[in-house]
Amino acid sequence: MKTVIDAHNISKVYNKDKIPVYAINNVHLHIELGEFTALVGPSGSGKTTLLNLIGGLDTPDAGKIEINGTDITALRSNELIDFRLKNIGFVFQSFNLIPVLTAEENVAFIMELQGMSKAERQNRIKTLFGQIGLEDKLNSRPSQLSGGQQQRVAVARALASKPQFVLADEPTANLDTASANKLMDIMALLNKEEQMTFIFSTHDPRVIERARRVITLVDGSIVSDTAQVNIYSTNGHEK
Amino acid sequence: MRSLVIMLSVAIGLFAGIMVLAIYKGVMRSRIKTVIYAETGHIQIHDTSFKKDYEPGFTIRNGVSIVNEIQKYPEIKTVATRTITMGMLSTTTGSSGIQINGVIPEQEHLASQLNQKINEGAGFNPNKHHEVLIGKKLAKKMKLQMGSKLVLTCTDSSNNIIASAFRVAAIYESDNAPLDEKNVYIRQTELNEMLGIGKEFHEIVVLLHKDEALEQVEKKLKDQYPNYLTENWKIISPETDLMVGTVDITSYIIMAIILFALAFGIINTMLMGILERTKEIGMMMALGMNRLKLFILVLMETFFLTITGAPIGLFISWGVTGYYNTHGINWSSRGKEMMSSFGFNTTIYPEFPDEKIMMTLFFVVLTAMLSCIYPAMKALKLKPVDALRK
Numbered sequence: 001m002k003t004v005i006d007a008h009n010i011s012k013v014y015n016k017d018k019i020p021v022y023a024i025n026n027v028h029l030h031i032e033l034g035e036f037t038a039l040v041g042p043s044g045s046g047k048t049t050l051l052n053l054i055g056g057l058d059t060p061d062a063g064k065i066e067i068n069g070t071d072i073t074a075l076r077s078n079e080l081i082d083f084r085l086k087n088i089g090f091v092f093q094s095f096n097l098i099p100v101l102t103a104e105e106n107v108a109f110i111m112e113l114q115g116m117s118k119a120e121r122q123n124r125i126k127t128l129f130g131q132i133g134l135e136d137k138l139n140s141r142p143s144q145l146s147g148g149q150q151q152r153v154a155v156a157r158a159l160a161s162k163p164q165f166v167l168a169d170e171p172t173a174n175l176d177t178a179s180a181n182k183l184m185d186i187m188a189l190l191n192k193e194e195q196m197t198f199i200f201s202t203h204d205p206r207v208i209e210r211a212r213r214v215i216t217l218v219d220g221s222i223v224s225d226t227a228q229v230n231i232y233s234t235n236g237h238e239k
Numbered sequence: 240m241r242s243l244v245i246m247l248s249v250a251i252g253l254f255a256g257i258m259v260l261a262i263y264k265g266v267m268r269s270r271i272k273t274v275i276y277a278e279t280g281h282i283q284i285h286d287t288s289f290k291k292d293y294e295p296g297f298t299i300r301n302g303v304s305i306v307n308e309i310q311k312y313p314e315i316k317t318v319a320t321r322t323i324t325m326g327m328l329s330t331t332t333g334s335s336g337i338q339i340n341g342v343i344p345e346q347e348h349l350a351s352q353l354n355q356k357i358n359e360g361a362g363f364n365p366n367k368h369h370e371v372l373i374g375k376k377l378a379k380k381m382k383l384q385m386g387s388k389l390v391l392t393c394t395d396s397s398n399n400i401i402a403s404a405f406r407v408a409a410i411y412e413s414d415n416a417p418l419d420e421k422n423v424y425i426r427q428t429e430l431n432e433m434l435g436i437g438k439e440f441h442e443i444v445v446l447l448h449k450d451e452a453l454e455q456v457e458k459k460l461k462d463q464y465p466n467y468l469t470e471n472w473k474i475i476s477p478e479t480d481l482m483v484g485t486v487d488i489t490s491y492i493i494m495a496i497i498l499f500a501l502a503f504g505i506i507n508t509m510l511m512g513i514l515e516r517t518k519e520i521g522m523m524m525a526l527g528m529n530r531l532k533l534f535i536l537v538l539m540e541t542f543f544l545t546i547t548g549a550p551i552g553l554f555i556s557w558g559v560t561g562y563y564n565t566h567g568i569n570w571s572s573r574g575k576e577m578m579s580s581f582g583f584n585t586t587i588y589p590e591f592p593d594e595k596i597m598m599t600l601f602f603v604v605l606t607a608m609l610s611c612i613y614p615a616m617k618a619l620k621l622k623p624v625d626a627l628r629k
């Protein structure tokens with residue numbers, strides 16, 4: 001299998017001058033292409049911090065993070081922004097979409113930033129909105145969509161730029177069970193159809209059971225890392 | 240909402256700027272009109288030496304034939320003659336230095352609208368003699384009323400002191416109070432008698448049909464009468480020309496203040512906008528929008544708002560100036576005294592300053608663009624992680 005993320009000995013310390021907080025403490029992380037991995041752990045255990053580090057939004061105080069062989073800790077801030085644009089998809093917990101843009105525009109703009117041609121963009125939008133089941137909501141604004149629909153558009157946007165992997169920080173935290181399930185279905189589908197690597201943090205047991213690998217963080221350290229059978233991907237519970 | 244505020248600030252800024260220019264333009268235009276039509280006329284002819292000392296002897300030689308000649312010019316509307324001397328007005332209580340204007344009432348009415356300025360009284364009565372018209376300010380200062388008796392004193396052409404008694408036949412008030420304090424009008428025949436200069440006079444006032452013909456007629460007169468002093472109103476009333484310049488500077492200062500206020504408003508609104516959209520901006524940066532593009536985005540936003548706000552401001556100011564250009568803004572309720580003591584009309588007819596629109600527009604847009612740079616820089620300093628955490 002192809003390695004997408006390779007993180008060695010990474011640490012992130014907050015509050016260095018006073019009482020230091022080891023948000024991430026000497027973590028090793030190895031993610032391969034096509035993984036569907038959940039990052040779990042109690043509140044304050046460092047899930048968001050770890051995702052930010054491997055997503056290049058934050059820089060570690062120690063250690064090295066390689067993405068597809070590129071050491072992102074060595075990149076300058078502008079290079080890092082560009083690297084994120086080309087390689088990493090993000091789904092945030094909330095406030096994912098730009099309120100003044102339509103669903104379609106929210107997805108299109110990232111491809112525009114990447115310099116994709118118009119034909120290619122339209123093609124991709126058609127495919128993605130089909131996959132998230134929102135073909136009829138292309139022209140809706142975020143305020144006209146439900147929370148679950150908004151998150152689905154955010155997933156579509158994360159995949160629009162054909163990144164190496166998608167990071168999702170508690171993507172279902174604000175959703176009801178049905179919407180959360182639907183979103184997980186879509187992510188699982190994209191994982192299968194597009195061979196897209198997903199890493200998501202969550203507290204939600206219903207989400208955890210969908211993952212094929214579960215990494216547990218406590219106080220900034222990985223305390224367990226287990227593979228599990230994804231019941232849904234074997235019995236075809238999709239859509 | 241925020242966009243509306245910026246759009247409106249631009250519109251209001253532009254509107255205010257244009258109104259200031261329009262009012263100034265209107266004031267200047269009316270000041271020039273007053274100067275020409277109520278004071279100096281377009282062109283005046285004198286003997287070359289007359290204005291040095293106002294010696295009664297320096298009358299216009301062959302004045303009558305010159306008047307007859309130039310009255311035939313098609314560009315000329317009216318010609319009036321004046322006998323002028325410096326003198327003193329005395330009453331039982333005091334005296335004041337004045338300029339005595341000997342006029343032919345019918346001509347003077349046409350040349351400087353003397354009858355229209357009359358406040359009290361009927362003016363010259365053909366059946367009476369030794370009547371004088373005095374300005375309101377002088378009347379107040381000398382405590383004179385309609386029918387009051389006064390004595391005018393001056394020196395004649397042979398340097399004898401001459402005094403003669405007159406009765407106030409009317410009190411006039413023009414837009415130029417300082418002039419009202421200095422000028423009195425009597426019949427030309429009576430002043431000529433006092434000065435002993437027969438049928439001669441010192442000044443020919445020429446009023447044209449069109450302001451544009453000024454230079455052409457001036458040149459024609461200079462060529463035809465090279466031995467006389469021919470001057471246009473700009474030379475005769477240099478303070479008016481100077482005032483046009485001063486007012487220009489003042490209007491630029493006011494413009495600068497307006498632009499400053501505009502900049503302040505925009506910086507504030509944009510900063511608030513950025514604060515409000517911290518998450519949005521943080522997210523876009525997280526997704527990979529680089530700083531340059533973000534900067535351009537903020538600039539573009541302001542630019543578009545400015546571009547939409549500007550025509551609104553232009554249109555409103557065009558409408559408002561158009562309306563007041565015909566109806567006039569009346570200042571007489573306040574500041575009438577002030578306006579007229581500077582020689583301004585009390586009703587202002589603002590005029591759309593076409594020639595300065597491009598410049599105003601340019602500065603308003605430039606100010607708007609410059610004032611969004613600071614907020615844009617602020618946006619660039621956001622760190623996506625911090626922005627998203629909030």
Ligand SMILES: Nc1ncnc2c1ncn2[C@@H]1O[C@H](COP(=O)(O)OP(=O)(O)OP(=O)(O)O)[C@@H](O)[C@H]1O
Nearest residue numbers: 014015021023041042043044045046047048049050
């Ligand atoms: N900007 C910061 N400044 C100081 N401390 C921080 C900062 N961000 C995070 N921390 C600390 O780092 C630790 C890990 O935080 P993190 O947000 O990664 O936890 P988490 O697992 O995502 O929690 P949750 O489940 O509540 O989202 C916490 O103790 C937190 O207080």
Ligand SMILES: [Mg+2]
Nearest residue numbers: 047048049169
């Ligand atoms: Mg978190």
